[in-house]
Amino acid sequence: MRIALHQGPAQPADAEANLDVLAATARSAADGGARLLVFPEMFLTGYNIGPDAVRRLAEPADGPSAQQVARIAQETGIAVLYGYPELVGDAVYNAAQLVERDGRRLTNYRKTHLFGELDTAAFSPGAGGFVTVQVDDLRVGVLICYDVEFPEAVRALALAGADLVAVPTALMAPYDAVAQTLVPARAIENQVFVAYANHSGQERELTYTGLSCVIGSDGGELVRAGRDAALVFADLDPERHAAARSELTYLQDRRPELYGSLLSPQEVRP
Amino acid sequence: MRIALHQGPAQPADAEANLDVLAATARSAADGGARLLVFPEMFLTGYNIGPDAVRRLAEPADGPSAQQVARIAQETGIAVLYGYPELVGDAVYNAAQLVERDGRRLTNYRKTHLFGELDTAAFSPGAGGFVTVQVDDLRVGVLICYDVEFPEAVRALALAGADLVAVPTALMAPYDAVAQTLVPARAIENQVFVAYANHSGQERELTYTGLSCVIGSDGGELVRAGRDAALVFADLDPERHAAARSELTYLQDRRPELYGSLLSPQEVRP
Numbered sequence: 001m002r003i004a005l006h007q008g009p010a011q012p013a014d015a016e017a018n019l020d021v022l023a024a025t026a027r028s029a030a031d032g033g034a035r036l037l038v039f040p041e042m043f044l045t046g047y048n049i050g051p052d053a054v055r056r057l058a059e060p061a062d063g064p065s066a067q068q069v070a071r072i073a074q075e076t077g078i079a080v081l082y083g084y085p086e087l088v089g090d091a092v093y094n095a096a097q098l099v100e101r102d103g104r105r106l107t108n109y110r111k112t113h114l115f116g117e118l119d120t121a122a123f124s125p126g127a128g129g130f131v132t133v134q135v136d137d138l139r140v141g142v143l144i145c146y147d148v149e150f151p152e153a154v155r156a157l158a159l160a161g162a163d164l165v166a167v168p169t170a171l172m173a174p175y176d177a178v179a180q181t182l183v184p185a186r187a188i189e190n191q192v193f194v195a196y197a198n199h200s201g202q203e204r205e206l207t208y209t210g211l212s213c214v215i216g217s218d219g220g221e222l223v224r225a226g227r228d229a230a231l232v233f234a235d236l237d238p239e240r241h242a243a244a245r246s247e248l249t250y251l252q253d254r255r256p257e258l259y260g261s262l263l264s265p266q267e268v269r270p
Numbered sequence: 271m272r273i274a275l276h277q278g279p280a281q282p283a284d285a286e287a288n289l290d291v292l293a294a295t296a297r298s299a300a301d302g303g304a305r306l307l308v309f310p311e312m313f314l315t316g317y318n319i320g321p322d323a324v325r326r327l328a329e330p331a332d333g334p335s336a337q338q339v340a341r342i343a344q345e346t347g348i349a350v351l352y353g354y355p356e357l358v359g360d361a362v363y364n365a366a367q368l369v370e371r372d373g374r375r376l377t378n379y380r381k382t383h384l385f386g387e388l389d390t391a392a393f394s395p396g397a398g399g400f401v402t403v404q405v406d407d408l409r410v411g412v413l414i415c416y417d418v419e420f421p422e423a424v425r426a427l428a429l430a431g432a433d434l435v436a437v438p439t440a441l442m443a444p445y446d447a448v449a450q451t452l453v454p455a456r457a458i459e460n461q462v463f464v465a466y467a468n469h470s471g472q473e474r475e476l477t478y479t480g481l482s483c484v485i486g487s488d489g490g491e492l493v494r495a496g497r498d499a500a501l502v503f504a505d506l507d508p509e510r511h512a513a514a515r516s517e518l519t520y521l522q523d524r525r526p527e528l529y530g531s532l533l534s535p536q537e538v539r540p
C-alpha cells in the first residue's frame with residue numbers, strides 16, 4: 001500500500017482555506033498512487049490558535065467540515081486522516097478522523113496525552129480505547145502527537161493488531177529527537193509502520209520541526225521530509241512487513257505478568 | 271557521578287582470565303575517577319559458550335567469583351556491575367550483580383526477557399521485580415540486553431525511581447538499531463540515564479556490535495564507543511538531570527488508567 005503525508009502549515013483559524021489545501025493535496029496524492037493521505041494535527045484550523053478560536057471552530061465528528069472531507073475522499077478516491085477540534089456537548093477534543101475513500105468515517109480518535117498548557121487550555125483529554133480499523137490489508141491505528149511519545153500508547157495499538165500507526169502531529173523546536181529517535185523506536189519495538197505527519201514553518205511563537213516520516217515495521221526509514229512543506233510518499237511492503245514480524249518477536253516475548261506497576265496511579269519521585 | 275563502561279570480548283569459559291581483566295579494568299576506571307564500572311552481559315564466562323558450559327560455570331550470587339569481585343571493588347574503591355551465570359538450586363539464570371565499593375552485594379538481577387534459543391537453551395527466565403538501589407545520590411536499576419528493548423521494563427524501573435538504568439549486554443550484528451535508536455529512546459521517554467555496556471569482536475558465530483554508550487536523561491549522547499574494545503567514561507550531571515526531569519514530564523503525563531491491555535496475556539495476531 002502506498003501512503004502519503006502532507007507536511008505544511010495550516011492557515012490559522014481558516015477552515016475553508018485549509019479544506020482547499022486538503023482537496024488539492026488529496027488530488028495530488030491520489031495522482032501519485034496513494035491509498036491513504038495523512039495530514040498534521042489540527043490541520044483543519046491550525047494548532048496554536050488559542051483556546052477561544054479552537055472552541056469557536058470546533059465541530060462534531062459528522063459536522064460540515066467532516067462532510068466536506070468525505071466528499072473530497074470520494075471524489076479523489078483516497079482515504080484521508082486529518083486533525084481537527086471536535087465538539088461533543090460542551091467538551092472540545094483534539095481529534096483526528098480517518099475517512100475512507102467511499103466517504104465513510106472509519107474512526108475518530110481523541111488525543112489522550114495532552115501536551116502542557118498548549119493542550120490543556122483548549123482540550124479535554126480523550127478517554128482512550130486504542131482501536132484499529134481495516135484499510136485494505138492493513139489494520140490502522142491513530143494517535144496524535146504527544147501520544148506517540150508514550151510507548152504504552154503504541155504498544156496498546158500493536159496489541160490491538162495495528163500494522164500501521166498513523167500520527168497527525170505538531171512537533172515544534174527543540175524536539176527533533178521525537179521525530180528522529182522516538183518515532184523510529186516505536187516502529188522497531190512493535191513491528192508497526194509509523195506514519196508521522198507534521199506541520200512546518202512558524203505558527204505564533206512555535207517553530208515546527210517538519211521531519212515528517214514513514215518508518216518501516218523493521219525500523220527502516222521509508223521516507224523523511226525536510227524542514228519545509230512537502231508531500232511525501234512511501235510504499236508499505238507486505239513481504240518486508242511479514243519478515244519483520246517473523247524476525248523480531250517482541251510482541252510474543254513480552255512478560256505482561258511482570259508489568260503490573262505500569263497501571264498504578266502516578267507516584268513519581270520529584 | 272562519573273561512570274565507566276568496559277567494552278570488550280570475554281575469554282570463553284575462562285572465569286579466571288575474565289576476573290583478571292575485571293580487576294585490571296577496575297583499577298583503570300578508578301584511576302579515571304569512576305564511581306561505578308559496568309561490564310557486559312555474562313562477562314564472567316562469555317555469553318555464547320553453549321548451555322553445558324554455562325551450567326558448569328554457574329555460581330551462586332555469593333559464590334567464589336562474587337567474593338573475588340567484592341575484593342576487587344574494595345581494593346579499587348569502585349562499584350562494579352558484571353554479568354554472570356547464576357546457579358540457584360537446579361536453575362541457571364542470566365544474571366547481573368552490582369557490588370558496592372565496600373564489597374556489599376547491592377542487587378542481583380535475573381534477565382526477564384530471554385532472547386531466542388541463545389537464552390532459552392541455557393537460562394530460566396527471571397521473575398521480575400524491577401527494583402532500584404542507591405549509589406550515592408542516584409537510584410540505579412539493572413536490566414540485561416534484550417530487557418532494555420522492551421519499553422515496559424525501563425518504564426517499570428523509572429516508576430520505581432531509577433535515575434540510571436545500567437545494562438550489561440551482548441548485542442550482535444545486525445542489531446545496531448538497538449544501540450543507536452532504542453537505547454536513546456529509553457533515556458528520552460523516561461528521563462533516565464542509560465549505561466549500555468556491550469561485548470566487541472567475535473564469539474563463535476556472533477559478531478558483537480560494540481557501540482556501548484551512556485545516554486543522558488535528556489537524550490544527549492554522553493559517550494559512544496566504536497566497534498573495538500574500549501574503556502569509556504561519562505559524567506552524569508545532576509543539574510542537567512534535574513533540568514531534564516522538569517522540562518520533560520512524561521512520567522507525570524502518563525494515563526495509566528488507559529493501559530490495561532498491556533497486562534493482558536499475549537494474544538498476538540500472526
